[in-house]
Amino acid sequence: MGKAQKKTGKGRLDKYYKLAKEQGYRARSAFKLIQLNKKYSFLESARCCIDLCAAPGGWLQVASKYMPVNSVIVGVDLVPIKPIPRVVTFAADITTPVCRNLIRGELKDWKADVVLHDGAPNVGTAWVQDAYSQSELVLMSMKLAVEFLIKGGTFITKVFRSVDYNNLIWVFNQLFGRVEATKPPSSRNVSAEIFVVCRDFLAPKQIDPKFFDPKHVFKDLTMSAPAEGDQTAAANAQVNVFQPEKKRRKRDGYDEGDYTLFKKASAAEFIRCQDAVTFLGSVNKITFQTDEEKEWLQLDVTTPDVQANCEDLKVLGKGDFKTLMRWRTALREEIGLDVKTKDTEELTEAVEITEEVDPEQEIEEELERLNSEASARAKRERRRANELKQRTIQRMQLQMTAPLDIGLEQADAALGHGQDDIFDLDHTVRSLRKKGGLSRLADQEDAESDSDDEGAEDEAENDESLDSEEERERKVHELEDELDGLYNAYQERLKERDAKYKVKEARKKNKEREEWNGIQQSDEDSDEDESEDGGWDRMEAAKARAGEDSDSDSDLEDSEDGQPGPSSMSSKKRRKREEDAVPASCKRARVAATLETTRLAKNLSRNAEVWFDQDVFNGMRLSVVEDDEDEEATSDDEVSKSESPDDANEVEDENENDDDFEVVPQEADEDVGMWDAADEDQDRVKQEIIKQRGLTTAEAVTLAQQLVNREKTRTHLINDGFNRYSLNAKDGLPSWFLDDESKHYKSNLPVTKEAIAALRAKMRALDARPIKKIAEAKARKKMKAVQKLEKAMRKAEGVNEASDMTEREKAKQIEKLMKKGMSTKKTKEVKVVVAKGVHRGVKGRPKGVKGRYVMVDARMKKEVRAKKRKEKANKKRKRT
Numbered sequence: 001m002g003k004a005q006k007k008t009g010k011g012r013l014d015k016y017y018k019l020a021k022e023q024g025y026r027a028r029s030a031f032k033l034i035q036l037n038k039k040y041s042f043l044e045s046a047r048c049c050i051d052l053c054a055a056p057g058g059w060l061q062v063a064s065k066y067m068p069v070n071s072v073i074v075g076v077d078l079v080p081i082k083p084i085p086r087v088v089t090f091a092a093d094i095t096t097p098v099c100r101n102l103i104r105g106e107l108k109d110w111k112a113d114v115v116l117h118d119g120a121p122n123v124g125t126a127w128v129q130d131a132y133s134q135s136e137l138v139l140m141s142m143k144l145a146v147e148f149l150i151k152g153g154t155f156i157t158k159v160f161r162s163v164d165y166n167n168l169i170w171v172f173n174q175l176f177g178r179v180e181a182t183k184p185p186s187s188r189n190v191s192a193e194i195f196v197v198c199r200d201f202l203a204p205k206q207i208d209p210k211f212f213d214p215k216h217v218f219k220d221l222t223m224s225a226p227a228e229g230d231q232t233a234a235a236n237a238q239v240n241v242f243q244p245e246k247k248r249r250k251r252d253g254y255d256e257g258d259y260t261l262f263k264k265a266s267a268a269e270f271i272r273c274q275d276a277v278t279f280l281g282s283v284n285k286i287t288f289q290t291d292e293e294k295e296w297l298q299l300d301v302t303t304p305d306v307q308a309n310c311e312d313l314k315v316l317g318k319g320d321f322k323t324l325m326r327w328r329t330a331l332r333e334e335i336g337l338d339v340k341t342k343d344t345e346e347l348t349e350a351v352e353i354t355e356e357v358d359p360e361q362e363i364e365e366e367l368e369r370l371n372s373e374a375s376a377r378a379k380r381e382r383r384r385a386n387e388l389k390q391r392t393i394q395r396m397q398l399q400m401t402a403p404l405d406i407g408l409e410q411a412d413a414a415l416g417h418g419q420d421d422i423f424d425l426d427h428t429v430r431s432l433r434k435k436g437g438l439s440r441l442a443d444q445e446d447a448e449s450d451s452d453d454e455g456a457e458d459e460a461e462n463d464e465s466l467d468s469e470e471e472r473e474r475k476v477h478e479l480e481d482e483l484d485g486l487y488n489a490y491q492e493r494l495k496e497r498d499a500k501y502k503v504k505e506a507r508k509k510n511k512e513r514e515e516w517n518g519i520q521q522s523d524e525d526s527d528e529d530e531s532e533d534g535g536w537d538r539m540e541a542a543k544a545r546a547g548e549d550s551d552s553d554s555d556l557e558d559s560e561d562g563q564p565g566p567s568s569m570s571s572k573k574r575r576k577r578e579e580d581a582v583p584a585s586c587k588r589a590r591v592a593a594t595l596e597t598t599r600l601a602k603n604l605s606r607n608a609e610v611w612f613d614q615d616v617f618n619g620m621r622l623s624v625v626e627d628d629e630d631e632e633a634t635s636d637d638e639v640s641k642s643e644s645p646d647d648a649n650e651v652e653d654e655n656e657n658d659d660d661f662e663v664v665p666q667e668a669d670e671d672v673g674m675w676d677a678a679d680e681d682q683d684r685v686k687q688e689i690i691k692q693r694g695l696t697t698a699e700a701v702t703l704a705q706q707l708v709n710r711e712k713t714r715t716h717l718i719n720d721g722f723n724r725y726s727l728n729a730k731d732g733l734p735s736w737f738l739d740d741e742s743k744h745y746k747s748n749l750p751v752t753k754e755a756i757a758a759l760r761a762k763m764r765a766l767d768a769r770p771i772k773k774i775a776e777a778k779a780r781k782k783m784k785a786v787q788k789l790e791k792a793m794r795k796a797e798g799v800n801e802a803s804d805m806t807e808r809e810k811a812k813q814i815e816k817l818m819k820k821g822m823s824t825k826k827t828k829e830v831k832v833v834v835a836k837g838v839h840r841g842v843k844g845r846p847k848g849v850k851g852r853y854v855m856v857d858a859r860m861k862k863e864v865r866a867k868k869r870k871e872k873a874n875k876k877r878k879r880t
């Protein structure tokens with residue numbers, strides 16, 4: 001036998017110690033890893049390794065030596081590790097989440113092939129305690145390992161051979177395919193340490209956290225043995241997978257005086273024992289020998305199954321075990337050891353029935369009930385109030401409600417047409433449901449159909465109020481208004497977000513102007529058509545009034561007494577028409593805009609629009625004065641819309657002065673006017689623009705080319721004007737739809753390659769031109785240079801004429817002057833330096849200052865700056 005290895009004193013300095021010193025390893029433990037790797041070869045193929053508890057770094061050195069170049073090696077320890085090439089190290093406690101995060105931060109989403117753990121807690125207390133701390137540390141290292149290990153990876157850990165050893169091995173076996181314990185030769189025999197090599201990590205999707213809980217893993221079963229009669233605890237103990245003790249062999253040896261392996265026990269013992277589970281685990285057979293036991297055999301509960309189970313207790317399945325336990329419980333109740341649960345229940349019931357009801361208690365209960373009802377009601381009301389508040393805030397956030405609107409809405413509510421009404425989609429939705437329409441609101445309906453009592457009450461009320469058809473229609477209109485309002489709010493949001501919104505809007509408006517320049521304001525049809533209809537719609541409406549459209553709204557016809565309605569067109573065209581064939585019955589309508597225009601100008605919110613639509617504001621709203629050609633008669637309609645005859649006259653007077661609003665009727669078959677509504681002024685403006693900039697769109701260039709080449713004639717152009725895009729009635733369509741159409745429903749005008757090329761060339765030429773400011777700056781620079789040169793030449797002439805200088809001196813002087821005049825260099829700036837600290841009062845160039853400088857005190861520097869600032873501001877003011 002060789003010499004016993006010593007861990008203390010000089011025995012510590014064994015051959016591995018010397019070898020480590022020789023080979024430059026920081027710890028003799030390096031040889032343990034070398035030997036483990038020699039046996040299992042896990043380092044050569046690893047690309048990523050984590051060493052937990054790595055200080056001073058012996059294992060890291062080995063890993064770095066044996067693992068492939070470019071592999072990732074991370075070392076962690078409580079104490080800092082001196083740097084090792086190719087190795088990243090942290091100082092952290094492996095039991096903390098900080099350590100986990102550090103490793104995660106380093107590895108990112110990489111997985112480790114090998115996790116090493118050679119940790120040893122600071123030992124020195126009682127050995128049992130040291131061993132337990134070690135086991136705990138192992139469990140913590142395993143927790144980290146399973147988090148970072150790749151499937152099939154290897155985990156190597158140091159374990160102490162203690163009572164917890166088997167438990168740890170059991171847990172390792174649950175998570176790894178192959179688990180082996182080994183003691184490398186370099187590990188001292190005197191040490192209780194052993195290395196467990198866990199290979200083929202199974203990487204289960206879910207791991208029970210109890211695996212990492214020392215309390216569960218190292219639980220002492222004898223301590224947690226179920227108390228007598230505690231069936232649930234016993235059952236829990238049965239299913240607890242962390243009971244390695246279950247697997248433990250009984251190491252207590254034979255009982256005193258009983259040296260047989262096969263054990264029999266009587267049924268009475270089983271029934272009367274305290275710990276039935278232990279009993280069944282320690283006995284092979286239950287016998288029935290006494291008279292009492294034989295009587296039990298006759299009982300119904302002792303089924304043949306029970307008897308068969310009692311014959312061999314070592315082969316009990318789960319069902320058999322349960323049958324036996326149930327049988328035991330029944331017998332114990334039978335012989336009076338336990339009280340029957342059922343009886344107890346019955347007893348309780350009987351007591352309840354016969355119990356006298358205390359009137360005071362009854363009153364208290366009633367009070368309690370009422371209180372709880374009241375509090376529930378209060379809660380409900382609070383919730384409703386909150387919801388209302390929430391809705392208001394939401395509307396404000398969506399900019400559907402301005403603070404002004406809120407005030408108006410509240411006042412409105414007082415009139416019985418408040419925001420509740422307008423925004424109560426419930427009412428409208430229910431009415432629509434009755435009519436079987438508006439399926440698109442199904443979602444809202446789901447959300448809104450709260451099946452509480454209040455809802456039901458509301459519904460009943462609503463059913464009454466929504467009886468009439470008008471009411472329903474009103475609600476539908478309100479809903480439409482609401483949707484419009486929402487759409488407007490949405491648009492507002494878009495406006496806020498979209499930086500180019502204004503440009504787009506401007507473009508859109510321009511386009512509208514190009515397309516139509518007819519009636520600018522609408523009057524009596526404003527009720528039917530509140531949306532921002534373009535000229536086309538207005539023309540359609542006018543047409544309808546004129547009786548041209550056979551399908552036109554009868555209301556309109558009624559209101560106009562069958563008279564042709566107004567339409568718009570340029571005065572030139574109108575005069576032409578009048579000359580041609582203007583029917584005598586034609587009327588001239590003049591439109592006077594008052595509040596409506598102001599409203600449009602101020603761009604009030606939708607809610608405000610709804611508000612101003614009320615009858616109260618009738619006198620202030622848009623008025624229409626229509627009269628015959630001789631301006632004598634005033635229609636009934638217009639009188640009804642004017643608050644007083646005085647008002648009507650005022651409006652008339654205004655209109656007489658304003659010829660722009662004159663509208664002439666159209667003949668039924670005269671469809672030319674539908675598209676030929678160009679404004680003369682507009683035409684002129686356009687021609688001006690074309691003159692200045694030329695044709696700016698590819699379509700225009702193409703059209704021009706086609707006209708020049710005689711590919712198209714005037715008739716072609718007129719015919720082309722009638723297409724599917726030109727005759728679209730927009731009446732009654734929601735604004736969001738029209739808006740969408742304006743974006744996507746566009747005719748695809750033909751453009752030629754040549755037109756595009758011509759436009760591109762034009763744009764390139766434009767691009768090539770420098771912008772005005774640059775050109776100006778360049779010109780300024782040039783001018784200054786010329787001025788400088790002229791000045792130098794004047795000076796040179798003076799020098800030339802001087803009589804007191806030799807020719808040579810003159811030439812030198814002139815050369816100098818010309819050089820100065822030609823140079824583009826700026827005059828050198830004089831740096832203003834503040835003498836601070838050590839430089840204060842010191843003469844000579846301060847450190848770090850190059851070029852010309854002037855020393856100043858801080859005050860002066862500030863004053864100079866302020867003076868410059870003032871001068872600049874004055875200059876600016878003068879310019880403006």
Ligand SMILES: C[S@@+](CC[C@H](N)C(=O)[O-])C[C@H]1O[C@@H](n2cnc3c(N)ncnc32)[C@H](O)[C@@H]1O
Nearest residue numbers: 053055056057058059077078093094118119120
């Ligand atoms: C035996 S040494 C490791 C030697 C190392 N394998 C080598 O070859 O150099 C044990 C190390 O575990 C470390 N340690 C103990 N508890 C720790 C913990 N909770 N977290 C991190 N390191 C710990 C100690 O600081 C000690 O440096």
